[in-house]
Amino acid sequence: MADKEATATEEEPKVLTDLEKVGEPIVPRKKPNEIHPDELTGSIKIPKVQEGTAAGNKPYLCKSENMEKLGFPGDLREDWHDAAIAKMGDLLEKYKSLQVYMDICVKCGSCTDKCHYFIGTEDGKNMPVARAELFRKVYRKYFTTEGKILGKLAGAEKLDLELLGEWYSYFHQCSQCRRCSVFCPYGIDTAEISMAAREIMDHIGVGQKYTNDIIVKVHEVGNNLGMNPKALKATLESTEEDLEEETGKKIRLPLDEVGADVLMVTPSADFFASPHVESLLGYAKVFHQAGISWTFSSAASEAGNFGMFIGNYGQMQKVASRLTDAINEIKPKRLIVGECGHAWRIAYSFWNTLIGPFDSLDPNFKRPQHICEYTLDLVNRGAIKLDKSKNDHIIPTFHDSCNVARGARMGDKPGGQFTIPRDLIKASCNRYVEMDEETIMEKTFCCGGGGGLLTDDLLELRVKGAMPRMQAFSKVQESHGVNFLALICAICKAQFTKILPKYGVGMDVAGGVHQLVASAIDLGAKE
Amino acid sequence: MTALFVVLGYAAIAIFLVGVLAKVWKYGTTPSPLKIPQTPAPVTATGVPVRMLSEVVLFKSLFKSNRVIWLAGYVFHIGLLLVVIKHYRFLFASVPAGLSYFDTFEMYPGIIMMGGLGLLFLLRLVVDRNMFISVMTDYFLILLFISIALTGTLAKHFYRVDITQVKQFMMGLISFSPMGENSAFPTETIFIIHFSLVLLLLVYFPFSKLMHSAGVFFSPTRNQVDNPREKRLVAPWAADISGNTVVSVKEEAAEAPGQA
Ligand code: SF4
Ligand code: SF4
Ligand code: SF4
Numbered sequence: 107m108a109d110k111e112a113t114a115t116e117e118e119p120k121v122l123t124d125l126e127k128v129g130e131p132i133v134p135r136k137k138p139n140e141i142h143p144d145e146l147t148g149s150i151k152i153p154k155v156q157e158g159t160a161a162g163n164k165p166y167l168c169k170s171e172n173m174e175k176l177g178f179p180g181d182l183r184e185d186w187h188d189a190a191i192a193k194m195g196d197l198l199e200k201y202k203s204l205q206v207y208m209d210i211c212v213k214c215g216s217c218t219d220k221c222h223y224f225i226g227t228e229d230g231k232n233m234p235v236a237r238a239e240l241f242r243k244v245y246r247k248y249f250t251t252e253g254k255i256l257g258k259l260a261g262a263e264k265l266d267l268e269l270l271g272e273w274y275s276y277f278h279q280c281s282q283c284r285r286c287s288v289f290c291p292y293g294i295d296t297a298e299i300s301m302a303a304r305e306i307m308d309h310i311g312v313g314q315k316y317t318n319d320i321i322v323k324v325h326e327v328g329n330n331l332g333m334n335p336k337a338l339k340a341t342l343e344s345t346e347e348d349l350e351e352e353t354g355k356k357i358r359l360p361l362d363e364v365g366a367d368v369l370m371v372t373p374s375a376d377f378f379a380s381p382h383v384e385s386l387l388g389y390a391k392v393f394h395q396a397g398i399s400w401t402f403s404s405a406a407s408e409a410g411n412f413g414m415f416i417g418n419y420g421q422m423q424k425v426a427s428r429l430t431d432a433i434n435e436i437k438p439k440r441l442i443v444g445e446c447g448h449a450w451r452i453a454y455s456f457w458n459t460l461i462g463p464f465d466s467l468d469p470n471f472k473r474p475q476h477i478c479e480y481t482l483d484l485v486n487r488g489a490i491k492l493d494k495s496k497n498d499h500i501i502p503t504f505h506d507s508c509n510v511a512r513g514a515r516m517g518d519k520p521g522g523q524f525t526i527p528r529d530l531i532k533a534s535c536n537r538y539v540e541m542d543e544e545t546i547m548e549k550t551f552c553c554g555g556g557g558g559l560l561t562d563d564l565l566e567l568r569v570k571g572a573m574p575r576m577q578a579f580s581k582v583q584e585s586h587g588v589n590f591l592a593l594i595c596a597i598c599k600a601q602f603t604k605i606l607p608k609y610g611v612g613m614d615v616a617g618g619v620h621q622l623v624a625s626a627i628d629l630g631a632k633e
Numbered sequence: 634m635t636a637l638f639v640v641l642g643y644a645a646i647a648i649f650l651v652g653v654l655a656k657v658w659k660y661g662t663t664p665s666p667l668k669i670p671q672t673p674a675p676v677t678a679t680g681v682p683v684r685m686l687s688e689v690v691l692f693k694s695l696f697k698s699n700r701v702i703w704l705a706g707y708v709f710h711i712g713l714l715l716v717v718i719k720h721y722r723f724l725f726a727s728v729p730a731g732l733s734y735f736d737t738f739e740m741y742p743g744i745i746m747m748g749g750l751g752l753l754f755l756l757r758l759v760v761d762r763n764m765f766i767s768v769m770t771d772y773f774l775i776l777l778f779i780s781i782a783l784t785g786t787l788a789k790h791f792y793r794v795d796i797t798q799v800k801q802f803m804m805g806l807i808s809f810s811p812m813g814e815n816s817a818f819p820t821e822t823i824f825i826i827h828f829s830l831v832l833l834l835l836v837y838f839p840f841s842k843l844m845h846s847a848g849v850f851f852s853p854t855r856n857q858v859d860n861p862r863e864k865r866l867v868a869p870w871a872a873d874i875s876g877n878t879v880v881s882v883k884e885e886a887a888e889a890p891g892q893a
Contacts, residue, residue: 155761200870202663203853209656210848213771214706216698218762230765239766252770252840261768284854287671289698291688291706292845293854295669419666420874455668455861462865472862512671515859520673548673 125182128271128312129167132158136566143569143608144226148581150545150574152219153228160229163567164275165559168313172322176421179311186310190265191248193306198249203298208245210292211235217286217294222551223279226570231276234286234296240272241299274312277303279567281557282415283508288548300557301417308416316561317412324425329374329408335362338404341377349387355629357394359386360401362436368393368400369436371409371429371453371474372444373596381617382599385445388620391627392481395490400442406432409449410596414456415558426452426460433466441467441474445618447507447595448556450476454514478594479516481623482530491628497535500590502622503582504528504540505575505602506550507595521547527619531592534619534626539586545578555601572605583611591616635802635818638828639811645832652839653847660851664868674859681856689849705752709778712746716782722796723803743786750779774841777834784827794824 122130170180183189198205217234219225224232231237239261246253246262253262263269282297307313323332333341342359349357360366370393376386393400406429413422433441441464443453453474458464464473472479484490504527516522524547532538545551554571582588591606593599593616602616675681687693692710695703719742721732735742754775757767788794798819805816819825838844850856858864 155765199663200666200868202660202665202851203669205663206660206848206851206853209660210842210845210852212842212845213763213766214695214702215756215760215763215766216695216702218766220698230762233762233766235766250840256770259769261770284671287854289694291692291695292849293671293688293694293852295671295854298669419871423874458861458865459667459867459871474862513669515672515676518676520676520859523672548671 123182124186124267125167125311127267128182128274129164130271131162131164131275132271133162135162135164135563138562138565141566141569141608143576144573146576146580146609148577148584150225150577152225155230155233156228157230160223160227160232160279160567160570161272161275163227163279163564164271165278165561166315166563168315168318172315172318173308173311173313175322175325176308176313176318178308178313178318182311186270186312187265189310190270190306191244193309194245194302195249197302197305198245201298201302203295204302207238207292207294207299208242208249211238211242211294212291214291217290217296220286220289221280221296222283222285222554222574223281223567223571226554226573227279227567231272232279234290234294237276237280238294238296238299240269240276241303244269270307270312273303273307277307278314278559278564279571281508281552281554281559281571283552283556284512285508285549285551288512297557301414303417304415304558305417308418314416314558316563317415317558320412321416321421321425324408324412324428328404328428330410330412331374331377331379333374333377333407335404335407338377338402338407342402345378345383345386349390353391353629355394357390357629359390362404363399363401364436366399366401366436366438368398368440368442369406369432369438370400370402370442370444370477371406371432372402372477373410373446373449374408375596375600376444377407379596379600381603381614381621382445382596384621384624385618386620388618388622388624388627389444389477391624391629392477392484392490392620395627395629396484401436401438403432403436405429405435409443409446409453411449411452412558414448414452422452422456423460426457429457430461433464437466439468440471442477442480443474444477445594445596445599445620447509447597449596450507450594451509451513476516476526478527478530478619479522481620482526482533485530485533492534492623492626493628494534494536494626496626497622498537500535500622501537501539501586501588502531502535502590502592503538503579503588504531504546504592504619505553505579505598506546507593507598508550508552508556510594511548511550524548527592527594530619531622534622539582539588541578541582545574551575551578553595553598553601554605556595556597560597560600568601569605569608572601572609576605576609576611580609580611589615590622592619592622593617594619634820635812635816638818639806641829641832642806642811645835649835649838653844656839656844657847660848664870665853665857665866666868666871668857668859668861668866669853670857670859671854672859674857676859678858681858684855685850688855701752702756705749705756707749708745709749709753712742712744712749712782713778715742716746716785723800724807726804740786740790743782747779747782747786750775750782754779770841774837774843777830777837781827781830781834784823784830788821788823788827792821792823794819794821799824 174180243263244265252260277300280300287295375382411425516526551574603613606613757763801816805811
């Protein structure tokens with residue numbers, strides 16, 4: 107008896123620090139085998155609002171060592187409350203988006219059923235406006251006359267540990283996909299608010315492990331996957347050998363070749379992850395066939411840039427500036443970016459601001475150019491030939507990556523980001539099927555893993571957030587026998603490869619657009 | 634009585650104007666450090682006003698999203714617009730030609746406005762998602778607008794408040810000679826309520842979500858041109874941290890209204 111009592115006292119619940127309280131899920135995280143995705147019926151139902159069903163979704167906290175490496179506090183700051191409010195004030199002065207979006211939401215409800223995480227988790231706080239309200243409550247309390255006078259009646263609330271815990275949870279249940287913005291009468295972009303919230307949290311010592319560890323890895327090693335230049339070289343060489351075996355041709359995967367015409371920047375996952383590498387082979391075959399001199403760079407061996415996900419301008423710029431080094435070293439004429447959603451948004455929309463102007467590059471070409479823009483142009487000019495019949499066993503559909511669809515463009519005309527990848531798929535395959543129009547182009551649903559959420563501690567969220575896309579996919583799978591989900595995003599590829607099997611769909615169904623190009627391309631004609 | 638409402642009237646108008654201008658100034662001067670148009674977006678500066686107009690005049694995105702909310706919001710705003718126009722006689726000494734046409738609508742604009750408001754209120758009550766996001770001030774604003782429309786309609790069409798007297802009072806206010814012989818404040822209760830509620834609305838306006846009326850023009854996702862590869866944007870604060878060159882604010886402003 108006495109013994110038992112002694113153990114009981116020893117097992118007293120561990121006292122959590124304030125930081126741990128913020129990072130601790132309110133209900134325990136589910137194990138992978140406890141996550142049960144919805145049945146695939148082909149239709150997307152808007153759920154009844156539930157409370158707290160997603161409150162268990164919180165990613166792991168970033169350890170102090172890496173927080174400090176990024177210039178953030180290693181622990182929850184003593185004065186975290188005041189520091190958070192001060193940072194909020196700072197951001198309100200720096201970002202017109204944030205300032206305007208804080209004030210002008212009329213709570214019309216238009217966005218409430220548009221977020222894949224709400225549809226998947228049914229948690230009311232995952233409705234875009236409710237997510238934004240977590241931020242707005244605090245804004246009202248400290249920055250508006252209305253909130254100071256009317257308090258709760260106006261939806262104003264003090265920032266306390268509990269609310270901070272909700273911030274940590276729900277601002278990491280937004281993939282910053284901007285779908286809500288499309289349907290808002292004022293274009294209120296919840297992604298901007300999530301970014302600001304994460305930036306504030308980082309500044310008081312509450313950081314997310316996955317995103318922040320990756321940024322540290324980029325600074326220290328050069329890419330998200332932590333592959334050093336030596337390993338990269340070795341990987342490319344062995345892939346080159348495989349390629350020669352497969353094709354009988356000497357198709358090169360050059361690295362750091364000074365003076366190459368094209369500098370190719372791609373997400374590091376392309377170098378060896380599956381199915382990413384299939385697209386990499388596609389790029390190589392296209393360059394080979396076009397007869398152009400090109401190279402990867404070990405300095406810029408990562409197109410992705412998680413600085414955006416944490417809303418930190420400085421980090422985003424620091425990551426992007428690796429490219430400046432690469433350009434100075436290699437002195438290319440052109441810059442081409444591989445298949446990656448958020449990377450293309452940053453390359454297309456932000457690079458010129460962050461590290462431009464690209465005066466040393468040839469102004470006759472877009473600076474930078476997307477690989478789909480480049481390849482389709484070659485096809486249209488007849489510079490490369492694609493034999494569609496080689497893909498006759500494939501019935502593809504295309505998933506518009508949200509960052510490309512709503513945050514960037516390809517080509518000269520608005521909407522080129524929709525037509526160019528589709529035209530390229532159609533040039534590679536005889537058949538093509540479109541998913542439901544409510545789920546494509548500017549209305550596309552995120553894969554569920556974007557925005558810095560592609561981590562296993564958020565697996566439940568990822569499974570549930572993928573549901574709308576999975577329903578739309580299963581519909582065309584049923585009706586048209588679609589067997590290939592064509593992607594142009596490294597995160598989408600990783601996410602679907604993991605999530606498809608959970609829904610009972612084979613993971614080989616997911617692949618890149620340049621995987622289709624790779625299998626259709628005619629490698630003989632030119633030699 | 635007249636003196637009291639003259640003072641209240643001027644105070645409310647002053648708060649409204651200063652408040653709105655201060656907010657607009659803030660929206661206009663806060664920088665946008667990055668290009669974040671929600672694409673597909675216009676690729677030229679001339680396309681931006683077209684996009685903006687389709688939102689402001691037609692509520693295009695709302696229409697795409699939810700026809701019921703669109704209908705409720707649209708009907709309310711149309712009613713409101715007509716009602717405001719119908720107040721023309723209180724603002725002009727001599728009535729501009731053509732405006733009297735709006736008198737033929739009789740009390741319908743007010744009823745249309747209340748219909749839209751009623752639907753907006755109902756949506757908050759019956760749609761669980763809308764209920765979840767609504768707080769007191771959201772309900773209050775709808776009720777305030779309904780009360781204004783209702784008292785206005787009653788004053789004009791049922792209690793037949795003396796229009797000439799209202800006009801003379803208003804002209805007094807507008808011409809900054811409010812205490813003239815003929816411009817006494819009309820003392821019908823229904824009018825006093827109507828007028829007071831309008832003053833309350835004016836005072837609350839700049840501090841409330843009603844600022845969407847001005848803010849919509851400053852929304853970067855909708856007012857930016859999709860040309861980041863061609864035109865470099867750098868906000869002054871961002872230039873400071875990076876040593877980047879600054880694009881002049883003037884140059885930016887020329888590109889799109891409210892974008893600097
Ligand atoms: S659609 Fe826009 S205005 Fe309406 S509730 Fe959502 S964020 Fe607010
Ligand atoms: S940006 Fe995307 S993930 Fe975030 S709230 Fe909007 S719809 Fe949801
Ligand atoms: S991973 Fe793909 S679908 Fe998901 S947020 Fe990124 S671009 Fe969008």
